[in-house]
Amino acid sequence: MSKHPETLALHAGWRRDSATNAIAVPIYQTTSYQFDSTEHAANLFALKEFGNIYTRIMNPTLDAFEKRVAAMEGGVAALALASGQAASAFSVQNLARAGDNIVSSTDLYGGTWNLFQNTLKDMGIETRFVDPANPEAFANATDDRTRVYYAETLPNPKLIPFPIAEVAAIGRKFGIPLVMDNTAAPVLVKPIEHGAAVSMYSTTKYIGGHGTSIGGVVVDGGNFDWEAHPARQPLLNTPDPSYHGAIWTQAVKPLGPIAYIIRMRVVLLRDLGAAMAPFNGFLFLQGLETMPLRMREHSKNALAVAHFLAGRKDVTRVIHPAFHKGLGAERTAKYMPHEQGGLVGFELAGGADAGRRFIDSLQMFYHVANIGDARSLAIHPASTTHSQLSAAEQEATGVTAGYVRLSVGIEHIDDILADLTQALDAAGGAAVKRAAE
């Protein structure tokens, strides 16, 4: 099979339907699957044989989606889930339980921050947040109960690529896997190739690409030796009472290096039930087919927008991976040298008022709390997603009063720049008028 994402997106993991020869992946809208015999049923439940049992834990439509994502990501297997939030939660809960801790980058999507800071904490899992500027901070925050390192490849608002290889290497010395949320940079960055053990997505964003469905997926890199430090990963190296005492690293050895993702499927998905619907899996397969093309267009348009904004007098700062200086520039050169994705941030000289006026003046861009849609999207975080934070907290997360986030779409660049121009003029014009009054 090809290594090229454009080809994998169309062909990996599926050729045709064995029952009908259909080449599109059918939507297997079924809850259950008839067993051939009692022996067949018993073998499936005992994991002696792989096959469909019940759609909460596997489904043929989702199987094709999972195989395709795993191939594109350079991993060995994947698990589709109901949302990106479920993927983040499961990626941690699969290794950490009450009394354990994880070390996470501070630069996170707000929903993940809440999950780690509050909900996982209530479940007894502590998160130690560290600044990704210094990879050694991960080592310094590690103790005997640290099970996972967690980060986002291209976190907004700062849009500085995360030092994946550096932190993954530190983790491997301790037996701690690095989980990368690669939602903002599919195709552009392959975290597993840089040493991450696990890559995960909110498929709601670029994988779906059309703003239709909520979903998530976790990919097992198959590149992590879970047995090298067995005391470090007890959930994979000690008998699991919920599965007849199975030791996951041993039980699935004949099937390949898939202990992590198998446990997530047959324990967490079985028990917590955050399954992706088959219809959403079908839509995500449609999204995947054109994702490599879309990522190229998003990247090209976003870079053009960044250059356009840099030339505006009413814009005081442009935030884009290609516009960093110093450490940020080094990280972009290492991890995203060619294309940097569709996100752009900028700051308006007129502060929060100008930010609000700019958003209200947009005609083509949608004002939504999403990213990764084929359409261009915008939000003013200080008055929306980050409005509950104090000014100091907003500043710490990189959100200033005049900061605007754009998820640049794949419309014609002339139309994108025309909408931005008229909205900036309207925002600035109002400020000038007010100043004159």
Ligand code: PLP
């Ligand atoms: N991770 C990142 C980087 C995100 O941007 C989001 C959603 O905005 C999520 C995870 C959560 O995904 P979902 O909304 O699909 O639950």
